[in-house]
Amino acid sequence: MSAVVSPIREPLITGRKSYHDITEDICAPSERAPSLTWVFAFIVAVTLLGFGVFSILWTIWFGIGSWNLNRTIGWGWDITNFVWWVGIGHAGTLISAILLLFRQKWRTGVNRAAEAMTIFAVICAALFPGIHVGRMWVIFFFFPVPNTRGPLWVNFNSPLLWDLFAISTYFTVSLLFWYTGLVPDFATLRDRASGLRKKFYNFLSFGWTGSAKHWSRFESLSLILAGLATPLVLSVHTIVSFDFATSVIPGWHTTIFPPYFVAGAIFSGFAMVQTLMLITRKVLKLEDYITLQHIESMNKVILLTGTMVGVAYLTELFIAWYSGYVYEQFAFLNRAFGVYWWAYFAMMTCNVLSPQIFWFKKMRRSIFVTFVMSIFVNIGMWFERFVIIATTLARDYLPSSWSYYTPTWVEIGIYLGTFGIFFTFYLLFTRIAPVVAIAEVKSILKSSGDQYIEEHEKHYQKAIDNKVKQH
């Protein structure tokens, strides 16, 4: 169909691609032998993963005592990492669901990889609540299943249990959404393959044919799943923030937490998408599909959400002062000028000040600046969680129980291990699945391909010229 294209819209697919070019370009990475870079990256990732598994086994064998938590600081790197990874997992569903409802076409270039990232990040996140309880073998106590303990049920009034439900639902729905979108693209790979490879993709593609009726149902399913995933993605980090906000610890007990956490999650998620996309588009040669236009759009989201996070930080400070509540005031004074002042400083610099650079178009469109910024934001958002958790706990009501916390090698090892899990999965994903949604990119070609936009531009110019002549 020849869609009406505004000539001021920038193309989202460059290089004058035909439908067949799109298939070739996006299938190519999984059809050639892995490059040396890939093999090297994979070895590094698996090594990290191995070290992570070792650290986890160490924790299980020797107990939580192998971490540096103490009676004052009961949550340290474990929950910091948990919240950080869950936050990163938010961009994928935002891109695929919310931007689908908003009909943002640039979503098609990045949604597949972003959703994959979501799933892997949630796996990393889910690891921490699992091991931080110490006795992993009784973890099934988390689940409200009929049991021989009374039957004793879980506490449905506890935000920690809500969190379990939220994370599991989020993981399941993201996985279903992602896989449903992958099925037609697996069919494309299937029809190009032969032998064992064909059998493999035949299994993964679930017998997809591309029949009109199937596409009709596919579209309607995607739309409803997007509609369901949109409130879901907002609810998940809201519930994560409840873990803190419903407790009576000064510095945690604030009503601003849900929106502030959600904005922060989208902020960090987009930063991670940028980090991955900038490398992926370069290594897999997908610059025609993940263009500067895509990068700029995501930088705008980073600027917006980063500023929202900044406003939230300042609001917290203001409310602490305005409340006249001395414990609250101390908690925030301690955050900024206490023993962990450096973490607060890192958070403020990385999250609030540095994204302001994206007010300039030149910076939004610079790959180097974007890459550096995406790392900054990732670091800043990690520190945000560390500041909220460790600094707040380190200085509680009784000065006699004040404490300080640094991680042991085991805690650092588990954190590095999650990077191992994340990148091992991501690297395998780039080998097995098309990193860009083939069918979706094809469906926007005629409205966003550069050759079509140029064509429309010419018509538009001609029409203007004719009008000028008439007058």
Next chain:
Amino acid sequence: METTNKSILFGLYNDEEIVLQALKEAKGQHLDVYDVVSPFPIHGLDPLLGIEESRLHIAGFCFGLVGTLTAFLGMSWIFTKDWPMIFGGKPYWSVPAFIPITFELTVLFASIGMVITYYAINGMGPGVTNPVLHDRLTDDKFAIAFDAGNASEDEINKFKAFLENTGADEIQMKTI
């Protein structure tokens, strides 16, 4: 598409706009189109083929409702009948605290139920192999297919003529 030894006559097209034009033509000629196969969803195709809007959302609503009831009634029963317990001096039946889990289970049930329904009615699933008309149909070709099994010689010739006249690149007969 189920495997029932059907003879399918189909033409391959290079562009979705030609397909849409051809379908309008087919409607004019009262030809009974068996299926249209494409590498991506073609907008404006459904009304031409007489495909009604999917009722998946109704299924989704029903599954969601089951989730809502499971969560809400389940928690209510557990905390008021099976094992009543006081948490923080609040009533046994503390409805606001049930909202998050009720919401999550609604979404979970609706999503899982709908996805399973979708694959079931499409005749798809892990390990299912459906007949493929042509390898390029998931790449850059579009097909208009006619059921040639029950058609007379006359009708088949009519289909062929139609495919030729509307710009099909290639015409094939395939038994699936």
